[in-house]
Amino acid sequence: MPPVTVFGTANFANAARVMACLEKVGVEYDVVQVDYMAKEHKGAEHLARNPFGQIPAFQDGDIMLFESRAIAKYVLRKYSKSADIDLLREGNPEEAAMVDMWTEVEAHTYFPAMAPIFYECVVYPAMHGTPTNQKVVEESLEKLRKVLDVYEAHLSRSKYLYLAGDFFSFADLNHFPFTFHVMTTPHASLFDSYPHVKAWWERVMARPSLKKICPDMVIRA
C-alpha cells in the first residue's frame, strides 16, 4: 500500500504540482480519480476531503490536506531530508525569501496571465467542445508579455540559473504545471522573444522528476 494518496489525476495542473514534489522526493503515491465531468469534486465524498470542492486533495495517514501549494510544501518538508534535497531553503531566511517571492509572483501574477490561455486553447475545447475565445487569449498574452519582460530582466540582470538563485527551487517547480500546458498551445513561440526565460524553462524541463509526469498531464478530448 503506497504511503500517500493524491485525489485528482495529473491532467489537473494543481494535482501535477503535488505529484512533481512527490516524484522529486521519491515518495510512492496512489492516485484516485475524481471525475470532474461527473461533478464528483462537488460530491459529498470529495467535499469531506476538500470542503471547497477543488482538486486535488491529499492524504498521508491521518492527515487530509487541500490547496496544492500547501500540500506540496508539506511533502517537501516531511520527505526532503531522506532525499537530500532542499527546494524550500527554510534554513536560510534570505534564500527562503527569494523562493517565496517568486512562488508568490507565480500565484498572483504569472498564473493569472497564463491560465486563461491554457483554458481557452486546451481545456474548454477538449472538455466542453467550445471554441477558443480569441479576445480573452489576446488580452492574456498582452498581460503575459509584461510579466515575461520582468522575468527576462530578472534572469538577465541576476545571471541566476533559476528564479531564486543558482539552485532549482520550489519557485521554479511552481511555474511548471501551467507553463507546461501553455507550451502545448499555438502560443508557445511567445517564449522565443525572451531568451533568458526560454533557457530557464529548458533547464526546468530537463529535470527527470518533472519529465516523468508530463505524459500523464496531457489533456485529451
Place this chain on the structure above:
Amino acid sequence: MPPVTVFGTANFANAARVMACLEKVGVEYDVVQVDYMAKEHKGAEHLARNPFGQIPAFQDGDIMLFESRAIAKYVLRKYSKSADIDLLREGNPEEAAMVDMWTEVEAHTYFPAMAPIFYECVVYPAMHGTPTNQKVVEESLEKLRKVLDVYEAHLSRSKYLYLAGDFFSFADLNHFPFTFHVMTTPHASLFDSYPHVKAWWERVMARPSLKKICPDMVIRA
C-alpha cells in the same frame, strides 16, 4: 536608524500585513510613503524596488523584497527566535501544513470574495469619488457567504481557537488586513450569522500587535 524599511503605508492592506509581522516580532521599522494617486508605484524609483510596481516593497540591509506574503514570512523567520514566537510552525510538518493550507485559502478564496466589497464600499469612493457598485458587492457577498459557511463548519467541528489549531498563526494573521477593512463597511454584520467565525475574529482582533496598527490602516478620502 531603524533596521528595516517598508515602502508603502499601513492603509495599503498588503503593507499592513508586513507591519503586523514586524509588530509581532518587535522589530522597529521605517515607513516610506509611496504616493499611489501620483502613481509613484509605477515610477522608476519604486520599480527598482518592485518590478511589478506594486505596494509594498521591503528593505533589510542589502536585501530588497516584494510580495507581502513572502516579506511577512521572511520577517517571521529572521526575527521570531528572539521574540520567542512561532507563527509558521515550520519545525512540525503537520502543523505547518495547517498554517499553509489556511494561508492559501485566504489568498485564493477568502481574499477574492472579500476584496471587491472593500474596494467598492471604501477605496473607490474615497480615492476616486465613484459610487459603490451594488451589483459587484452583492455578488461578492454571495461568494463570501459560501466561503464563511466552510470556515464556520471548520471552526465549529474542529473546536480550534484559531484556523490552524489552538495557536495563533500566520494563517490567522493573513486574514487580518482585508477582514479589518470589510468590518468598516455596512456589511460587517454578515459575520453575525457565523458565531464561530465571529468569535475567532474577536480573538484575532484582541492581539496587541494587530490593534496597534489599526488606526493607521483606516482609509480616508
